[in-house]
Structures are given as structure tokens and as C-alpha cells.
Amino acid sequence: MTTAAPDGRRERKKLATRAALRQAALRLALRDGVENVTAERIADEADIARRTFFNYFSSKEEAVLATAALGAEAVVARFRARPAAESVLTALREAVLEVMDRDDVAGHEHVAVLRLIRRAPSLLPQQLSVLAAQERALAAAITERLDGPDDAYVRLCATTAFAALRVVLDRWLERADDAAPPIDVLRAEVTDAFTTLAGGLDR
Known part of the structure; x- marks a missing residue:
């Protein structure tokens, strides 16, 4: 039988995921230009599932x-x-x-x-x-x-x-x-x- 992760741990994981996406978006935008960045590329750069991106940001611009x-x-x-x-x-x-x-x-x-x-x-x-x-x-x-x-x-x-x-x-x-x-x-x-x-x- 498994138990749910404590709220504190879950919240820390969410914050870490958001930070990883934010930092990945900035790295890509600085390196390749905003126009060449996509939500999919940001998720890949952060090593996070692509479908997860929109749980945290509504657009690449918001992430950047x-x-x-x-x-x-x-x-x-x-x-x-x-x-x-x-x-x-x-x-x-x-x-x-x-x-x-x-x-x-x-x-x-x-x-x-x-x-x-x-x-x-x-x-x-x-x-x-x-x-x-x-x-x-x-x-x-x-x-x-x-x-x-x-x-x-x-x-x-x-x-x-x-x-x-x-x-x-x-x-x-x-x-x-x-x-x-x-x-x-x-x-x-x-x-x-x-x-x-x-x-x-x-x-």
C-alpha cells in the first residue's frame, strides 16, 4: 500500500519543476532567440514531459x-x-x-x-x-x-x-x-x- 507524498514535498516538487522550465525557457531564448523557442523545446530542455509544460505556464512568453x-x-x-x-x-x-x-x-x-x-x-x-x-x-x-x-x-x-x-x-x-x-x-x-x-x- 502506498501513501500520498506529504503536501510539503509535493509543493517543493512543483516549485522545482516550475524553476526548471523557467530556467530552460530563458536559456533557449538567450541562445536561439525567442522566435525560435517553443513550449515543446522548453520541456525537452528541462527534461520534463511536454504535456507538463502547460500545467505551469500558458505560453512560452510567460515562461521566458x-x-x-x-x-x-x-x-x-x-x-x-x-x-x-x-x-x-x-x-x-x-x-x-x-x-x-x-x-x-x-x-x-x-x-x-x-x-x-x-x-x-x-x-x-x-x-x-x-x-x-x-x-x-x-x-x-x-x-x-x-x-x-x-x-x-x-x-x-x-x-x-x-x-x-x-x-x-x-x-x-x-x-x-x-x-x-x-x-x-x-x-x-x-x-x-x-x-x-x-x-x-x-x-
Whole structure:
């Protein structure tokens, strides 16, 4: 008689499978170009049954951009963990800097995805979908922090924060060649961007 695997083990297996597909999709897209990637090739690259792919991702574009989604999710998670005494924009700035300070595989993969997005217009619709989902998640976190209604202020904070990050990251990558520009440059520009938001945009 066999017993079902514990929920924790099953969940870890699902996360591992998703990560394998995400990493395979990114490897193939970087190596061969997004237009030459298929769901079947991603599954084969990850050594996972082809029919399994669509249990985790709805398209190859979603799989390729899953790393970018993880980066945004990490910012929201760190924002939730910031001290309650911090203002919304201060907590957001510090959350972003915490995530950027990671010097690990996930961090390098995120930079690779950002580069890929710049040269693959076909990823734009999925990128917008990812951004919309993460803005909603951040708005929910801001609402919880303020213990108030989900009003225009909350939506504006969430939308402008991610917009500021997109602008800063895009400018940062414009200066790069094959290697990422110095992280201290990015940190300084993130700080400047959030200082500008806190001060107001009207000049």
C-alpha cells in the first residue's frame, strides 16, 4: 500500500519543476532567440514531459518572463517586511535596494531577462501582463500597510513605483555592453528616482 507524498514535498516538487522550465525557457531564448523557442523545446530542455509544460505556464512568453515576475514578487515581499514606521515610498525604496543587493543566480538571470526584453518586441504583451499583476499585488500590500481603502493614492504609488524602476533599469542597461553596469550606479539612480517621486513631479 502506498501513501500520498506529504503536501510539503509535493509543493517543493512543483516549485522545482516550475524553476526548471523557467530556467530552460530563458536559456533557449538567450541562445536561439525567442522566435525560435517553443513550449515543446522548453520541456525537452528541462527534461520534463511536454504535456507538463502547460500545467505551469500558458505560453512560452510567460515562461521566458517568469524570472522578471519573480523579481517583482521579491520587491513586494520585502516591502511587506519593512518596518511599519517607514513611509510607503521609503519602504518601497529600501525593498528595491534589498532585492538589488542580491548577487546570486536569480539576480543575474533577472538582468538577462531585462536585456532580452529590450531586443524582443514579441515579449511586450506578456511583460505588460506581468507588470499589471505585480502592480495589483503591490497596491494590495500598500493598502494593508496603510490599513485604509484601496484608493487612487494606493494605485498611483504602486504604478509610479514600478514605472520608476522600469525607467531606471532601462537607463542602466543602455550604458551596458555584455556585462552589467556597476550596481552602485543602479543603487544611486533608484534612490534618486524615489526621492523625485517623494518630492513630487510638478516643476
